[in-house]
Amino acid sequence: MGYIISDTHRNLARLRGRLRRTGKPIVHYFHQADDPYSHMAAQKLDLLRQRYDVDFETHQVSSPDKEFQGDASRFKEWALTDARSVAAFYGTELPDKLEKPSTDTTEGDLLRRRLGHYLSATFFFEGEWYWGLDRLHHLEHRLIELGFSQEPGEICVPRPRPEAATGIDASGITLEYFPSLRSPYTAISFDRTIDLARRSGVTLRLRPVMPMMMRGIPAPRTKQLYIMTDAKREADYYHVEFGPIVDPIGEPVKRAFALLPYMQSQGKEVEYCSNYLKAAWAEGLDITTEDGLREVVERSGASWEAATALGSSWQPLLDDNVNDMLEAGLWGVPSFRVSGGNNDQPFSCWGQDRLWRVETEISRRCA
Numbered sequence: 001m002g003y004i005i006s007d008t009h010r011n012l013a014r015l016r017g018r019l020r021r022t023g024k025p026i027v028h029y030f031h032q033a034d035d036p037y038s039h040m041a042a043q044k045l046d047l048l049r050q051r052y053d054v055d056f057e058t059h060q061v062s063s064p065d066k067e068f069q070g071d072a073s074r075f076k077e078w079a080l081t082d083a084r085s086v087a088a089f090y091g092t093e094l095p096d097k098l099e100k101p102s103t104d105t106t107e108g109d110l111l112r113r114r115l116g117h118y119l120s121a122t123f124f125f126e127g128e129w130y131w132g133l134d135r136l137h138h139l140e141h142r143l144i145e146l147g148f149s150q151e152p153g154e155i156c157v158p159r160p161r162p163e164a165a166t167g168i169d170a171s172g173i174t175l176e177y178f179p180s181l182r183s184p185y186t187a188i189s190f191d192r193t194i195d196l197a198r199r200s201g202v203t204l205r206l207r208p209v210m211p212m213m214m215r216g217i218p219a220p221r222t223k224q225l226y227i228m229t230d231a232k233r234e235a236d237y238y239h240v241e242f243g244p245i246v247d248p249i250g251e252p253v254k255r256a257f258a259l260l261p262y263m264q265s266q267g268k269e270v271e272y273c274s275n276y277l278k279a280a281w282a283e284g285l286d287i288t289t290e291d292g293l294r295e296v297v298e299r300s301g302a303s304w305e306a307a308t309a310l311g312s313s314w315q316p317l318l319d320d321n322v323n324d325m326l327e328a329g330l331w332g333v334p335s336f337r338v339s340g341g342n343n344d345q346p347f348s349c350w351g352q353d354r355l356w357r358v359e360t361e362i363s364r365r366c367a
Contacts, residue, residue, distance in 0.1 A: 004225060005232040005243050010128070017126025025054040025126065025148065027139070030061045030112050032120030034100040036083035037132045040092040041121045044133065047156045052140075052148045054125075059108035061120050067218045068118040071331040078329050082349060086357060089160040090133050118222055129226060133157055134353045138233060162359035165200035168366045170341070175202045175362065178325045178335040178350075179273060182211035182253050184231035186334045187281035188240045189352035190274055193334065196355065200362050203340075206269055207321040208260065209333060211253060215322065217331065234352065244284030252288040259293075261312040263302060271300040341365025 003009050029045065032038045042058075049056050069075040080098070087094050115124050123130040123139055130139040140155040177193055179186040197204040213219055219227075235242035248256065256276055263272040275296045279285035286292040294304045325335050328348040335350035338361045347361045 001228055001245050001247070002243060004228050005245070010229070010232075013127035015127075017128070021126065025146075027052075027054050027056045027143075028111070028115070028124040029056055029058045030108060030117070030120050030122045030124070031058050032061050032063060032105075033103060034098045035063070035120045036080050036087075036094055036098060037121035039094055039098065040083060040087055040090060040133050041123075041136075043092045044090075044136070044157050048140075051150060051156055052143050053150050054143065054148050059111055060103045060105045061108040061112050062105040064118045064120070067220050068223055070212070070217055074329055074331060081329065082354075085347075085349065086160070086354075089357075089360075090157065092133070116222060117226065118220075129230075131230070134159065135230070135233075138237070159353075160356055160360075162356040163363040165196065165202075165359045165363040165366070168200055168363065170200040170202040170362050170366050173200075173202050173338060173340040173362055173365050174205060175358070176205045176207055176324075176337040176339075178207050178209050178321060178330070178333060178337075179277075180209055180211045180333040181256055181273065181276055181280070182214075182248055183333045184228060184242070184281060185234075185352045187277040188231055188235040188238065188242055189334055189355055190277050191240075192238065192352075192355060193336075193358075194270055194274065196359055196362075200359070202338075202362055204270075206273065207324070208257065208273065208318065209322040209325060209335075210257075210318050211249065212332065213249065214253070241278075241282040243282065246280050246284055246286050246288060246292075248280050248287055252293075256287065256293060256296075257314050257318060258312060259297065259307050261314055261317065262307045262310075263297075263300065266302050268300045268302050272296065272302070275299045338362060338365065342367065 029041070031042060045056055066072040084094055112118070117124065117129050119131055121132040123136065125139060125142070130136060136157040137155055137159050140157065143149060144155070175197055179190055232242050260269060260272070263269045276287060279287050279292065279296050285295065287296060297304050297307050325331070328337055330348055330350045332350045334352060335348070336354070336358045337346050337348045338358060339346040343365050349357055
């Protein structure tokens, strides 16, 4: 995975794409008629065509196969819920009901698969994929750097800015944070989440969960590769270190979780999770070994001997956390749930690219 997230890999993919160019540059857009994210993306196509001197070709596609949906029983319902919660921030609207027309999607599905992706509402440009409006700013900046913008100014679809929660008294609001120690998206957003909690004064409940693949949630290789390259791109955007990597999947992450109850008892769980994620996802420290795990514990201000002296029942803790996360309609990490303040209904979302929405929710509940 080290090569996959390297600048060399990204630059070679872009170079190969550019060398295949035979005429005017083409951005391929993959649209799914009953996908809310596609409805949002399609509303920006005319604006993009006016701004950039490239062709935008639309291809109709079907829903991703179940193995790419994560939790297929929740996938469609969550997509609509999430899209409705962010659509207005992007200046878009969603219809009351999304109906699937009878358009043939065979050619679009084949092209999407050949180019190496699985989702709809995606843009592909010369070796690189961009999902939905959330990643469109990466594509726009690339087009600008290549000289394809026809007018100066801001990009067409910037990522929404949060309604700042810095300095407010959010102590009456609870932020439940569901991270995983084996999640690249958690790794690049953990400290940003903790910073938000500290800036706002919100009551933080750290609720770690078992990694998705260790909960039986499938992740085909195509999906894993996109997640890693996208996490690296997002890490660069937020100026967060990402790589070298030591993947702690399996027994190593269970050994890490076994120490969590002790770290909680010492008030060190935040430092422990932060240091573990940095070690695994940014420093290449071998946390699969006892020496590596010991270094993480001691960095966090705890005694290795005390942490390992007694066995602890950590599995029920993680089970309770994941069950509450699933009840909120979520399955991916990192996930968030905000409750309290001037709204009786909790707000839930998942994804490091929703942290701006979490901050806005905290701010609004204090208004």
